[in-house]
Amino acid sequence: MSDKVDQRLDCKGIACPMPVVKTKKAMDQLNPGEVLQVEATDRGSLADLKAWSERSGHQYLGSKEEGDVLHHFIRKSSEGEEKEEQRFPHVVELKELEKRYSDPDLTVLDVREPMEYAFGHIPGAKLIPLGELDERLSELNTDKEIWVICRSGSRSDLASQKLHEKGFQVKNVVPGMKDWQGPTEKEEDE
Amino acid sequence: MAKKVAIIAANGDLATAYKTMNIATAGAASDAEVGIFFTFEGLNIIHREGHQQLSMGPGKEHMAEGFKKAGVPSIGELLDIARESGVKLIGCQMTMDAMGIDKNQLIDGVEVGGAASFLDFAYDADITLSF
Structure with a gap:
């Protein structure tokens, strides 16, 4: 870490x-x-x-x-990170995700930073930090629906818009990991 | 909006100084607006020589040793941090007059005022503490 x-x-x-x-x-x-x-x-x-x-x-x-x-x-949070308006219209609630996170036809994409991911993420979630999304698009399966999550829903909103433009089937999970009640996995050091 | 913390320090022993200054500096670190009114013996804490000679009081001398061991900063350091982080230090004019203390005997950065100046700050405070 x-x-x-x-x-x-x-x-x-x-x-x-x-x-x-x-x-x-x-x-x-x-x-x-x-x-x-x-x-x-x-x-x-x-x-x-x-x-x-x-x-x-x-x-x-x-x-x-x-x-x-x-x-x-x-x-360190950026100012307004909590309040940033969501613009991507296709959203799903955390409850929905709790039912479907292990569905093999679904990719759960976590766009937070590696450190945030390490301290707790949804089992099986794929990590691509928002800043690396452009260069790592090829890692995503175009046949699967992608549900994007971050901490509060604003980074995942940006990622959803980006993926939508590239032709992916995508939904933004709101609000995000800060209110996730389901199981999480941690990455142990070394 | 930032929280506001109003503190009265009315005693001049080391424990009072720590209680006051710890809460004040932690408050300032949380971006609260903090003001301390030093009155009666509390003036010791902002007295140039006084704050270096604060004691725990009879029977509690061993505590001073414990404070040192635990890595607790000195009152002087806490006063510096408080002033750097914008904590308002108000010396009580009435006590100063009664005890014959002049403003230049107090550390730099202290404002002098009466009960009304403290109340003016405390009226819309979120937390009021008295030590």
């Missing part, structure tokens, strides 16, 4: 509120979509950084422990 991190922050050996204060400073320097890895020894940072991320509109991807050190992964 470490190769998908854009910036690292060392908060080892410091206590509350410093991990939050330093994370805030570091996040201000990141570009939208980039991922910050925070290394901390403060156990309170588990609850604190999650709460802080949600409150600040960033996406807390998850954490892992190595010995005494907690590694937190936080993705």
